[in-house]
Amino acid sequence: MIxxxxxxxxxxxxxALQQMNEAADLIHLDQSTRNLLSKPKRVLSVAVxxxxxxxxxxxxxxYRVQHNLARGPAKGGIRFHPEVTMDxxxxxxxxxxxxxxxxxxxxxxxxxxxxxxxxKLSIGExxxxxxxxxxxxSMIIGPEKDIPAPDVNTNPQVMAWxxxxxxxxxxxxxxxxxxxxxxxxxxSVGRADATSRGCVFTIIDLAGRIGLDLxxxxxxxxxxxxxxxxxxxxxxxxxxxxxxxxxxxxxIYNENGLNTRAVADTVRESGSVVNYPxxxxxxxxxxxxxxxxxxxxAALENQITGRNAKNVRAKVIAEGANGPLTPEADxxxxxxxxxxxxxxxxxxxGVTVSYFEWVQGIQALSWTAEQVQRExxxxxTTAFEAVYSYAQEEKLDMRTAAYVIALKxxxxxxxxxxxxx
Ligand code: NAD
Numbered sequence: 135m136i137x138x139x140x141x142x143x144x145x146x147x148x149x150a151l152q153q154m155n156e157a158a159d160l161i162h163l164d165q166s167t168r169n170l171l172s173k174p175k176r177v178l179s180v181a182v183x184x185x186x187x188x189x190x191x192x193x194x195x196x197y198r199v200q201h202n203l204a205r206g207p208a209k210g211g212i213r214f215h216p217e218v219t220m221d222x223x224x225x226x227x228x229x230x231x232x233x234x235x236x237x238x239x240x241x242x243x244x245x246x247x248x249x250x251x252x253x254k255l256s257i258g259e260x261x262x263x264x265x266x267x268x269x270x271x272s273m274i275i276g277p278e279k280d281i282p283a284p285d286v287n288t289n290p291q292v293m294a295w296x297x298x299x300x301x302x303x304x305x306x307x308x309x310x311x312x313x314x315x316x317x318x319x320x321x322s323v324g325r326a327d328a329t330s331r332g333c334v335f336t337i338i339d340l341a342g343r344i345g346l347d348l349x350x351x352x353x354x355x356x357x358x359x360x361x362x363x364x365x366x367x368x369x370x371x372x373x374x375x376x377x378x379x380x381x382x383x384x385x386i387y388n389e390n391g392l393n394t395r396a397v398a399d400t401v402r403e404s405g406s407v408v409n410y411p412x413x414x415x416x417x418x419x420x421x422x423x424x425x426x427x428x429x430x431x432a433a434l435e436n437q438i439t440g441r442n443a444k445n446v447r448a449k450v451i452a453e454g455a456n457g458p459l460t461p462e463a464d465x466x467x468x469x470x471x472x473x474x475x476x477x478x479x480x481x482x483x484g485v486t487v488s489y490f491e492w493v494q495g496i497q498a499l500s501w502t503a504e505q506v507q508r509e510x511x512x513x514x515t516t517a518f519e520a521v522y523s524y525a526q527e528e529k530l531d532m533r534t535a536a537y538v539i540a541l542k543x544x545x546x547x548x549x550x551x552x553x554x555x
Contacts, residue, residue: 144460146225146435152461154228157537160530167545171231174224175242176200180270182248184263187256194250194263198271200280201227201243204547207278208244209234209485211285211314212267212292214260215434218247222435226285229456230485233478235540237517239489244280246271252287264292268299275300277310277496283488284314284360286434290326294319310495313488322491324506325484330364330432331507332483333454334372335514336475337428340450343522344473349373352426354448356380356418357433358397358407361454361481365430366394374428378421379407382433385421386413423447431458438463446472453477468531476533478540479521486513 151172158168182194197220200208210230213223223245231243248267252260274280284293293315300311309320317323324331341348351374355362358381366376375391383406386392392413400410408415422429422438425447431437432454438446440462451467452475453459459467459474467474487510494500501509525535 144436144439144462145219145221146457147221147228149436149457149460150225150228153533153537154232154541156461157534157541160534161538161541163541163545167548170548171202171228171541171544174199174201174227175203176274177220177224178271178274179220180267182263182267182270184259184266186259194248194267196246196248196267196270197223198246198274198280198282199223199227199244200274201245202231202544202548203242204544204551205231205235205242206240207242208280209239209241209283209488210244210246211283211484212246212248212288212296213285214248214250214252214287214292216249216251218249223247225435226456229478231544232537232540233482233485235543236478236521236536237482237486237513238543239486239513241281241485241489244282245285246282247285260292261295264295265299268296269303272300272303275311277308277492281310281488281492282312283484286359289360290314290316290321293321310492313491313495314484315491320491320495322487322494322501322506323503324510325487325491326360327364327368328487328506328510329361329454329481329484330368332486332510332514333361333365333430333452333475333480334368335483335511336480336518337369337450337452338372339515339518340452340473340475340522344450346427346450350375351428352377353428353430354378354421354424354426355430355432355454356385356421356437356458357431357455358401359432361484362430362432363394363398363401365432365452365454366392366397369428369430370394377426378416378424380416380418380421380433381407383408385416385418386410387416387421387424388413428452430454434458436460438467440466443467444470446470448472451475452480454481456481464531464533474531474533476536479517479532479536482517483510483514486510
């Protein structure tokens with residue numbers, strides 16, 4: 135289980151299964167399909183030996199999980215984090231299955247992870263670890279099989295090493311084996327900030343539906359990495375007042391609004407938001423319960439649970455992270471009237487532009503920034519409208535509505551394909 139505010143020792147996998155089962159009950163999903171979807175299709179556990187700079191060899195545990203491939207090849211990020219567990223990777227792979235189905239892109243769900251604190255490794259050690267991990271999982275990844283992407287503590291450089299290692303093993307360049315690559319080696323324009331852009335599109339769509347004026351709306355963002363920082367920039371550009379942000383070291387608050395790009399400069403120079411001068415220090419726990427219009431959790435799982443949900447005062451929560459709220463928190467927030475844009479919709483912009491990158495790679499074409507943004511907007515808004523309308527019609531929260539839409543699509547694909555042999 136990932137660190138957080140979870141008092142109940144509920145793992146990410148417990149949460150993922152409970153969410154799926156609630157939606158499955160609602161649509162009376164047959165038991166066989168439910169059994170099939172409760173387990174990952176394939177789990178690969180690998181030992182990753184790495185020659186360290188001091189000459190010693192350290193062995194890291196790594197995983198690649200493919201949850202369900204009924205709708206297409208497997209797709210999902212790779213995470214480097216000391217608290218990665220196999221169960222967590224299974225949960226994240228399961229969420230990818232639903233996410234790809236909600237935005238209707240032709241993929242199944244996957245995820246990967248290495249149990250490591252990359253902050254304790256040199257660049258050379260991270261490169262050797264990435265390459266050996268890629269080699270260990272190379273029998274199940276590939277542009278038509280399973281396409282990794284960035285997640286927590288992995289970035290375009292790591293994707294370039296994955297692409298290069300896989301290509302070297304196959305003997306020719308295969309850019310479409312991975313997405314989130316640097317543009318120079320086949321990446322797509324607009325991928326780096328796509329998760330945040332998609333998340334902000336869902337916030338704009340929701341604001342329109344509920345009459346929330348984004349000009350001057352207050353925002354708190356937990357996690358200031360790829361997803362959190364880019365979301366903060368875009369929300370500030372829309373006229374929102376980003377009053378608080380945080381990272382693993384702690385949070386900062388300024389009631390007049392933070393200069394989000396200056397905060398990012400501080401992170402680049404010093405490693406953390408806490409060194410930003412023009413703000414008060416707050417804890418991550420305090421950030422989550424600030425009285426803001428919009429809260430964007432963009433760090434890790436299990437941050438808002440039965441323990442702290444009753445104190446949350448945000449009107450809207452847009453889940454940039456995967457699994458930041460537990461089902462118990464969801465129920466408490468629903469009763470309080472807080473609207474949650476669920477992860478499988480709110481952060482689906484990343485995998486959507488990854489899909490565009492993969493399509494461009496396979497066709498050896500490159501799209502313009504305008505094409506990427508237009509197509510992302512179209513797909514996110516279509517998915518948002520489907521989820522929001524279904525939730526309204528059936529008097530459901532948006533997470534349950536998104537799950538029902540996703541489960542129906544995946545279940546239909548399973549039914550059409552049948553059980554082999
Ligand atoms: P990242 O490594 O770029 O940033 C993670 C941020 O979270 C950092 O600021 C880190 O300091 C902070 N953090 C880590 N542990 C924390 C803790 N215990 N408390 C508070 N802050 C903490 O990662 P990212 O790519 O921005 O991913 C963030 C979340 O978004 C993850 O849940 C990830 O699965 C999800 N996500 C990412 C993408 C993507 O395209 N990168 C796509 C969809 C979902």
